[in-house]
Amino acid sequence: MRIVVEDVGKTFIDSKKNEVTALKDINFSIEQQEFVVLVGPSGCGKSTLLNIVGGLMSPSTGQVYFEGGSGKDPKLGIVFQEIALFPWRTVYQNVIFGLQENGASKKECEEKGKYYIDMVGLTGFENAYPKQLSGGMKQRAGIARALSVEPDLLLMDEPFSALDAQTRTLMQEELLTIWDRTRLSTLYVTHNIQEAVYLGDRVIVLSRHPGQIKSIINIDMPKMERGNEKYRLQFEQYSNEIWNLIRHDAQEALKEA
Numbered sequence: 001m002r003i004v005v006e007d008v009g010k011t012f013i014d015s016k017k018n019e020v021t022a023l024k025d026i027n028f029s030i031e032q033q034e035f036v037v038l039v040g041p042s043g044c045g046k047s048t049l050l051n052i053v054g055g056l057m058s059p060s061t062g063q064v065y066f067e068g069g070s071g072k073d074p075k076l077g078i079v080f081q082e083i084a085l086f087p088w089r090t091v092y093q094n095v096i097f098g099l100q101e102n103g104a105s106k107k108e109c110e111e112k113g114k115y116y117i118d119m120v121g122l123t124g125f126e127n128a129y130p131k132q133l134s135g136g137m138k139q140r141a142g143i144a145r146a147l148s149v150e151p152d153l154l155l156m157d158e159p160f161s162a163l164d165a166q167t168r169t170l171m172q173e174e175l176l177t178i179w180d181r182t183r184l185s186t187l188y189v190t191h192n193i194q195e196a197v198y199l200g201d202r203v204i205v206l207s208r209h210p211g212q213i214k215s216i217i218n219i220d221m222p223k224m225e226r227g228n229e230k231y232r233l234q235f236e237q238y239s240n241e242i243w244n245l246i247r248h249d250a251q252e253a254l255k256e257a
């Protein structure tokens with residue numbers, strides 16, 4: 001299934017009744033099994049765009065559509081920065097939530113619940129409650145919940161930004177391994193350039209005021225080998241290229257903060 005974002009724009013009315021053009025003329029596609037990263041400075045419209053692609057918000061102009069599917073509504077898996085687990089449900093009950101909502105049988109819930117809990121490394125914690133888990137473990141449970149519905153598109157909005165640096169690095173590595181096993185089409189939002197270069201097949205760089213596509217960069221390094229010394233120089237070159245595209249806007253964002 002291919003996801004097409006066509007001429008999307010979004011205008012908000014702010015508290016002073018002024019029009020804010022958050023997004024303008026956004027055109028791109030996400031191919032089957034492709035991992036696309038949206039990167040840009042604070043306020044460039046990354047989350048707004050992800051919400052529009054996920055159908056959580058409607059665009060002011062343009063459209064998002066899915067090509068080549070079964071004709072049924074596409075299934076989406078979403079992971080947010082804020083770990084949105086139900087505190088009164090165990091890890092297992094959280095992970096199977098989407099499946100239950102979709103009317104899956106008890107047997108299917110058990111099989112898929114077990115499979116995806118294992119995939120994110122939470123086997124043994126099925127009966128734990130969110131408050132008993134570390135930040136990284138909560139986010140793993142959130143990822144398993146999104147994966148368990150076997151989505152046509154996985155949407156991730158800064159999923160690791162609340163984690164400490166070491167946990168974040170480990171989670172990035174694990175996400176690559178998970179992606180390699182599932183090959184899900186993914187749209188991933190971050191403002192961390194290294195994360196974008198490490199994970200993305202393509203990185204879409206957004207500018208701000210209004211949020212527009214500044215550049216789309218193909219990351220031409222083998223996906224599972226990007227941490228290798230062999231690719232260090234190329235990794236840095238991509239990171240510098242993206243930073244040079246963002247730097248001016250990031251400075252402007254800082255002045256407004």
Ligand SMILES: Nc1ncnc2c1ncn2[C@@H]1O[C@H](COP(=O)(O)OP(=O)(O)OP(=O)(O)O)[C@@H](O)[C@H]1O
Pocket residue numbers: 012013014015020021022040041042043044045046047048049191
């Ligand atoms: N509900 C809203 N009402 C008014 N303005 C909004 C609303 N939501 C977002 N905006 C504005 O739209 C622009 C884009 O916001 P958005 O949160 O999508 O950016 P972002 O790139 O995800 O930012 P960050 O990296 O800081 O999370 C900003 O200028 C923001 O102030």
